[in-house]
Amino acid sequence: MRIPCSQLGFDIDGVVADTTEAFIRLAREDYSINVLLEEITDFTVEDCLPMPGEVIAEIFERLLLTPLEIDLRPTQDSMVVLREMAKVGPLTFITARPDPKPIAAWLEKHLGSESFSPARLIATGDHDGKTAHIKRLGLNYFIDDRHLTCNLLAAEPGIIPIVYSQPWNRGRHTHRSVETWAEIRELCFR
Numbered sequence: 001m002r003i004p005c006s007q008l009g010f011d012i013d014g015v016v017a018d019t020t021e022a023f024i025r026l027a028r029e030d031y032s033i034n035v036l037l038e039e040i041t042d043f044t045v046e047d048c049l050p051m052p053g054e055v056i057a058e059i060f061e062r063l064l065l066t067p068l069e070i071d072l073r074p075t076q077d078s079m080v081v082l083r084e085m086a087k088v089g090p091l092t093f094i095t096a097r098p099d100p101k102p103i104a105a106w107l108e109k110h111l112g113s114e115s116f117s118p119a120r121l122i123a124t125g126d127h128d129g130k131t132a133h134i135k136r137l138g139l140n141y142f143i144d145d146r147h148l149t150c151n152l153l154a155a156e157p158g159i160i161p162i163v164y165s166q167p168w169n170r171g172r173h174t175h176r177s178v179e180t181w182a183e184i185r186e187l188c189f190r
């Protein structure tokens with residue numbers, strides 16, 4: 001299967017951005033709470049981490065509102081591959097974040113203006129609200145780390161979800177999955 005770049009869209013957190021690294025770092029440095037990546041076995045972290053709900057909420061608020069200030073980092077190789085894809089056509093990002101502005105600034109900084117300016121960025125504010133946008137934009141493939149989102153997408157004719165493998169989705173789905181951005185690159189450029 002070779003995927004045309006123009007038909008592929010991306011979730012941001014847990015795919016393009018290493019949101020877990022930032023979550024774990026902030027928990028350790030600012031709240032003295034040690035979390036291991038393997039402990040995050042559920043997308044709803046409240047359900048799998050023994051942490052006060054207020055602390056989780058505060059960290060998520062910082063991840064959403066101030067990604068540059070807290071040094072949210074790109075997933076390994078994501079920016080190199082995305083810049084390569086941006087040469088073929090505009091990139092499409094669809095995030096469940098409620099506000100596109102902070103993550104737009106983050107994307108522009110890390111991708112560079114040349115790749116980011118033509119890109120489409122949609123913030124749905126709703127984890128289950130991506131399908132309509134994916135259809136409207138004419139995408140046939142979408143990469144997301146939330147397997148429940150991928151289940152919804154798989155129910156739509158013409159949309160093939162690809163799960164970005166993470167501890168919270170492993171063994172929970174039967175969709176195609178990728179482990180690295182090198183694999184994503186292979187899907188489009190081999």
Ligand SMILES: [Mg+2]
Nearest residue numbers: 011013014145
């Ligand atoms: Mg995600």
